[in-house]
């Protein structure tokens with residue numbers, strides 16, 4: 001039993017950005033049973049078994065990458081799809097086959113994420129549709145590996161998982177979707193492994209001319225929906241409806257304006273749906289201002305990837321033409337509209353280093369002010385927690401919320417330096433240090 005004047009841990013001696021509604025900072029923070037119990041002088045007044053001295057460093061809420069394929073990342077590491085070296089080796093074929101290999105992939109990813117200061121992420125798409133999949137990274141075996149490591153207490157980052165009833169980046173049938181939705185998700189502690197949502201692939205990507213678009217590509221095609229049933233649109237709408245009515249959060253991979261529109265029409269037709277978390281568009285490359293506003297109005301959001309925009313800009317331009325390219329990746333419009341938006345990596349497509357994603361976002365916005373930096377960091381902390389349906393207990397540093405913190409060598413809100421210059425000094429999850437640069 002704890003005494004009221006005792007804490008497990010006190011963090012002090014630097015600046016703590018809380019990212020609360022008042023955007024306040026704290027000088028100290030006390031933790032008991034993994035939860036923040038006091039701030040500032042009240043925290044300093046407690047007796048603590050352990051102390052973390054910031055030595056002038058800056059702490060922020062733990063970074064949450066709201067779209068990151070950790071199993072795939074761990075299996076491929078250190079190989080990313082977008083690499084500075086065009087001749088870099090690209091692993092192919094089956095990457096993991098046995099339970100031991102699946103465990104190793106997850107543990108490798110978690111170690112890497114801890115080193116990067118990431119305390120939460122969304123694993124966007126694991127399920128039976130990938131049991132025969134090429135890589136072995138997205139099937140039921142990987143779900144089992146997650147649950148086993150979760151039950152063994154081996155996690156060093158919190159996970160929100162979307163289930164997948166079709167193939168990754170490919171087609172899904174209404175029949176498989178209905179069958180998958182009926183399978184109960186394993187029982188887990190949702191603060192560590194929340195298996196609440198479903199992922200649906202609506203279309204492809206603009207550079208391959210597979211995003212489903214209103215205005216044809218240079219070659220006259222428009223892309224198409226990836227859902228299959230009586231007809232693609234009916235199957236897609238039915239999938240969204242079934243999942244929403246089942247209380248599931250629905251995340252739809254949609255890059256083209258036609259597929260985003262279909263998702264919107266489905267959600268609007270269902271009224272204001274309540275779920276385990278807000279529904280959202282993954283990517284949203286070609287979202288129009290009207291669609292951004294309508295998504296905001298129904299409480300839905302976007303998970304976007306500025307690094308993918310940076311890497312594929314020229315390539316996509318060849319398909320989209322200059323006028324449409326100029327309006328693609330509308331991050332500025334999303335921020336201005338106030339629609340729920342998370343900035344994510346989609347690793348291992350791009351690097352899981354969130355600082356690189358935020359630097360790409362600064363470049364995309366053409367701005368570097370304290371307010372811009374704060375807005376972007378919120379996309380990987382407070383707003384990512386909203387996407388997780390978890391803003392009541394994580395994402396900001398307030399009493400009663402979990403003590404997940406990322407400690408940086410310099411203040412990431414200071415303009416003029418890239419985010420990448422801020423070294424990760426320590427990663428704390430639930431009051432426990434899972435990475436320290438000094439050890």
Ligand SMILES: [Zn+2]
Pocket residue numbers: 067069124346
């Ligand atoms: Zn992805």
